[in-house]
Amino acid sequence: METMKQSGVRWIGEIPSSWNTKRIKYMANLKGRIGWQGLTSEEYQDEGAYLITGVDFDNGGIDWENCVHVPMRRWEEAKDIQIQNGDLLITKDGTIGKVAIVSDMPGETSLNSGVLRIIPIEGYSRRFLYWVIKSDEFWNWFNFRNAGNSTIIHLYQGDFAEFIYTFPDYDEQEAIASYLDAQCGQLDDIINDLEKQIDISKAYRKSLITEAVTKGLDKTVPMKDSGVDSIGNVPLHWEVKDIKYISQLITKGATPDDISIIKDDLHPIRFLKAENIQNGILWQEPEFFITKSDSINLQRASLQDKDILFVIAGATIGKVAIMRNALRPCNLNQAVCLIRINKDQCPEYFTYALQSDITTVAINLLTVQSAQPNLSMGNIANIKLPVPPEDEQKEIYNYLTTQCAAIDEVINVKIEQLEKMRKHESSLIFEYVTGKKRVKEVQ
Missing domain, CATH: 3.90.220.20 (DNA methylase specificity domains)
Incomplete structure (x- = not known):
């Protein structure tokens, strides 16, 4: 087994002796839409160059169907952010730190000011860097950088240039990325399934409540039109x-x-x-x-x-x-x-x-x-x-308390499972991008 050494970075800890650490500005070019270009949402249109915004990031890729467009001159004037397939992107505003690798680009594409293009130089894998940014290696740095500031809403390009991370040689970077692609793909399937189960249970809970507070518990009573579309028919005596x-x-x-x-x-x-x-x-x-x-x-x-x-x-x-x-x-x-x-x-x-x-x-x-x-x-x-009359209000409350308690128990179990899976995935990514575990150990 390879010996370990101190990385010199508190949130990274020990790394393999053959690994190195550098600031991202020495390993990649960072390109964003600079302020003087003055692009505003008033210029958005249905045709022209695609424009990637923070809301278009979708599970590590770009949701092209929802992208807006801008005039072609806006794409032409900003050469540094003329996007290509394979480009690595990160959000700087809104939900900070979302990351995506561009694929299946349908046409000329640019960025709005809330997204940054990361172009690694030769010898540094953008696929590996994608997983680094998704890991606690990035988030521990970000939280340390902004300690004490509870109103941070922006990842400044100048700050991000100082982000320091650890890496092996290029071949191992690519091997780690391939391993995490496969492993996290399986974990994401489980996570997505749990999220759907939770959403379905929550929707069922709401539908059960809606049925009880609009129709009551006795399905034999005559009904009348409430006069409110969202309520529909209610018992005649309500x-x-x-x-x-x-x-x-x-x-x-x-x-x-x-x-x-x-x-x-x-x-x-x-x-x-x-x-x-x-x-x-x-x-x-x-x-x-x-x-x-x-x-x-x-x-x-x-x-x-x-x-x-x-x-x-x-x-x-x-x-x-x-x-x-x-x-x-x-x-x-x-x-x-x-x-x-x-x-x-x-x-x-x-x-x-x-x-x-x-x-x-x-x-x-x-x-x-x-x-x-x-x-x-x-x-x-x-x-x-x-x-309803007060006695029926109490009956409905008692009924829903029992029913919702059972549903909530199922939801809470699923939430607990979901959190465990997310923590497992987070731990897995961190261990491999910092060399605590090596790909060659599982091949």
Whole structure:
């Protein structure tokens, strides 16, 4: 066995004695669309040169069907980013660090400013570098480089030029790439299958909820048209009401200047954010706290038992949970609203109703073409929901609690399996691109 040596890089550790480390700027040319070219989305069109953006990266390749086009003069003026088959690309904006190797290019192609072209010089494999960038070798460097900065939204070309990685001779680079192509291809098939199973279970959960909160549990009762397309027919004796007519309070929180993750031992005031809210579940982690004076200023969002919490902004818009006394006292930030249901209603039922397709349709209609989707209190107040008699609300809640618990158990098992597979794949890639394991050992 070959002896090992210290790489001199803390996140790489030991490497084989025949391997080397260098900064990427010495092993590849980095080319991107420079600012003075001034390309804007107003120039996008249906014909012309293909333009690769960050959203076009798809499982290590490019989704050509969804690529926009730009005038041919834009392709001609930027020679350094006239893309060729086999080119290695990485995203610099949005979802940073997505990587792809270009293949099956259908015509002349260029890049927008959020994508970088990496052209390794002779002796350095772009296929090997592809796996390096997908590994923790890259991400440990990126996180170390940006330690303490929680607002990083860009991978600067100048910073990326300093990325240091380790490598063997060219033939072993190619052998490692071929090995990882095969092994990770099999793992990705398993991961994709698990993701589909989770999606199917989540869709079934939502359909079960939607059926129960719109049709009830007794399938023999006469029905009537609700007058709302997303609700359809409901039992004849049910009502359909705007949320504002079944609630005593609909309001949202606000964010004070200082939020601490360290609990005040004397007066801990918990501060809930969108991250704490999942479908029907209120998570205590991550923990945020505010001062007692800030809590007084946010009195309107001071939570009570059985208040419904509804995310009204951001990527998790529409997520719902219900407040329990165990978390009090606490307040909300501005991305979450509280709905305090009237005392003659069952809040738990409406927690499920807000997880149904009814709300999904309403959110899609209200946030269409919005780059940053968000809902106003007026939007929330005017969402229409089926309102059974209170005793039926409780029956439906009890039924859905039992049914959803069984589905959630299946989902959680699949999620756990998925995380294990992802960790295994991540570990496998890191071990081979840093020489902890060698391809020749498995051939």
